[in-house]
Amino acid sequence: MSVDKNQAIDAENAFVKASAYCVYRDRCIKEITIKLRDWKLEASEIPIVIEKLVNEGFIDEERYAVSFARGKFRINKWGKVKISGFLRMNGISDTLVRKALSEIDSSEYRNTLVKLLETKQRSLKEKDIRSLNLKLRNFASIKGFEAELVNEILHTENS
Numbered sequence: 001m002s003v004d005k006n007q008a009i010d011a012e013n014a015f016v017k018a019s020a021y022c023v024y025r026d027r028c029i030k031e032i033t034i035k036l037r038d039w040k041l042e043a044s045e046i047p048i049v050i051e052k053l054v055n056e057g058f059i060d061e062e063r064y065a066v067s068f069a070r071g072k073f074r075i076n077k078w079g080k081v082k083i084s085g086f087l088r089m090n091g092i093s094d095t096l097v098r099k100a101l102s103e104i105d106s107s108e109y110r111n112t113l114v115k116l117l118e119t120k121q122r123s124l125k126e127k128d129i130r131s132l133n134l135k136l137r138n139f140a141s142i143k144g145f146e147a148e149l150v151n152e153i154l155h156t157e158n159s
Contacts, residue, residue, distance in 0.1 A: 082144020
């Protein structure tokens with residue numbers, strides 16, 4: 001279906017297009033709402049299309065949150081702080097954020113952080129342990145890992 005980008009789309013075509021968009025990968029309501037606006041669907045029609053997408057299983061925010069958390073952790077090596085922030089930014093409830101984060105295996109999570117820190121440490125030329133640890137903490141913070149866990153790992157490694 002070819003649609004002129006400046007031409008408004010009707011609810012039926014928006015549903016078809018949005019359902020195909022959702023099949024490609026899990027989406028949240030916020031992402032679909034933005035897409036429907038981009039397609040110039042009438043504002044009054046957006047909730048109707050969203051509701052139909054939810055009712056027919058194309059949008060499932062729990063599935064989206066779990067999939068997002070799993071993917072960002074395993075592929076991008078993001079920590080829970082960063083994952084949580086992005087999920088909340090996408091309008092995901094605190095309950096679903098907690099559920100998604102609980103799906104991440106704690107030993108795999110810790111091992112991933114240890115490996116990231118070891119790899120980063122090898123790339124740094126720091127001789128001073130304080131300076132090295134500061135750089136490692138900053139790196140882990142940017143990746144979204146909890147400061148307490150980073151400190152615990154660095155303390156264990158330095159002992």
